[in-house]
Amino acid sequence: MGRHRKNRTHLKGGVASNPAAAEGVPKSFVIKHGQVGTSLTQLVRDMRRVMEPYTASRLKERTRNKLKDFFTMAPALGVTHLLAFTLTDVAPSLRIVRLSAGPTLSFRIERYSLVKDVLNSSKRARNIGSVEYLTPPLLVLASFPQPGPGTPPHLPLLMKTFQTLFPPLSPQKLSLSSARRIVLISYNADRGTVDFRHYLITVKPYGVSKRVRRVLEGATTKVSASKGYLDLGNEKDVADFFLRKKGEPGPSSDGYESAASSASSAGGDDVDAISLADDYLGRNNKKGQKRAVRLDEVGPRMELRLIKITEGLPGKEGSVIYHEFVKKTKAEATAQKAEHVAKEKLRQQRREEQERNVKRKKAEADGKKAGSDSAEQEEGEEDDGALNDEELEDDGVWDDEEEYSGGEEDENASGSDEEESSEDEGPRPPLKKPKRGKR
Known part of the structure; x- marks a missing residue:
């Protein structure tokens, strides 16, 4: 039986359901340039996950590839940004290039943490699936100064660069269920650095204890995970499970807690609670329900220091717009x-x-x-003319070896000569038959 061959192309998320949505959105290449270690290679993979779905997730770089190769290939694929990670003698660096005319922003990576490092250090282990990466993240810019006369001129350009990395936010057209992730870019004025954070949006029931929330969400305990339901066999009363404080062996006269004062409540303050404007992913997350929103950091985490801003692309740099260490006068x-x-x-x-x-x-x-x-045509015409002249000359010139027969006398004379020659020759011998070979 022949092997089944897939002929249909499977697209991701919103691109598959709405192909026109991919037009006009920023697309990116996240690459490593030069010789880098395993940690920086993993950071490149993590950044590709952050930039999904409008990025080349499976792009493979080769050692002989130059930046010029990616610049040449980018316009045909509609790529608007290039994020190049490299390793220098001082520290790892990141260059954000706006295609196809620049500018180019060069950052020094002061510190960074990978996704696995952030998850291992977190108390609440979060299962990260592929559903969260079917839609682009929401961008949040924090602690950036407002543009004004006293604002350094490079900060508005820095904000604009990060804004153009992600699709623009349209509250009127945004679906609430597509808001799954947040990228936080905050400016630290004291250190002069930019902090990069990546979070998942989590929606939990508001004002209920952890045990009640476990029942509402349909979650199971570790003991009964294989059975698919809550194991209450060791409890004497249902109230022991729902209202007992954490760490107590059993119920007591004054050992119950209310749902509002629970220490494990998802939201104990009205500031954390919101009313859902539309249906959201998850059980019982319907429109109008009051829910608590929490951000779970999943990484990667970076602390970036802006070093230089230049016009144009790497290799064709123009004037330097900003430099962290080199200061020049107006002249x-x-x-x-x-x-x-x-x-x-x-x-x-x-x-x-x-x-x-x-x-x-x-x-x-x-x-x-x-x-x-x-010239070849003229030579051919001359050759044709020479041949025609030779033919004409042959027609008008007598050949000495040619016999002339003209008039009756000549005919009779020729006839008598033939008769005389035939009489002199005598009878001719019979023709010999050809010999036949043996078959």
Whole structure:
């Protein structure tokens, strides 16, 4: 029996249900550049998970690949951003490149933690599935100063760069069930760094204890996980399970707790509780229900320091917009800008001159080819004319070896000569029969 072959392409999440939704959204490449260790390679994989679904999750880099290769391939795939991780002598670095004309932001990674490190250090182990990554995360910018006369000029550009990394948020068109993750970018003014955090959105019943919430959500205890229901065999009363304080061996006269004052309540403050504007994923999360929202960090976690902002792409950098360690006066900045303008003008002139040379050489080659064709055609015409002249000359010139027969006298003379020759020759011998070979 032949092997079943899949002919249908399976797309992710919103792209499969609504192909037009993928148009106009930012797409990214997350790559490692140069020789990096295993930790930085894992960080690249974690960042690809953060940028899903509009990123190349299975992109494989080769050691011989250059950044120019990705710049050439990106426009055909609609990629708008490139995140390149590399390892320097000082520290790991990250470059965020806006395609296809720049600018390029260079960061130094001061500290970072992988997804496995964050989950291992968390008290509440969270099961991360693939459903959370079918929709893009929501971006939250915190602690950035408002644009104004006293604001450093590089901070608005930094905010704009992070905003364009993710799809724009439209509250009127956003489905509540698609809000599954949050990316938090916060600016630390004291250290001059940017903190990168990644969270999952969790919705829990509000104002109930952990045991009641376990019943409402349909969760099972560790003892009865295989049975699929709560194991109350060791309890004397249902109230022992629902109202007993944590750590007490059994019920007592004053050992009960109310649902509102439970220490394990999902939300004990009205600030944490919201009314759902629409149906959300999970059991009993219907529109209008009061629920507590909690953010569970899943990583990765990075602390970034902005080093430099340049115009253009790596390899074709223009003027330096901002530098953390190099400070220049206005005169030096003006001179550098004039130098870049002169270099760009010279580059443009050389490009135009090269194009003119290519056109001129192509025209010369076409002219030589046309001249050779015309010369061959003229030679062919001359050969044809020479042949025609020779034929005409053959018709008008007598050949010495050619016999001439003209008039009756000549005919009679020729006839008598033939008779005389036939009489002189005598009878001819019979023809010999060919010998037949043995079969």
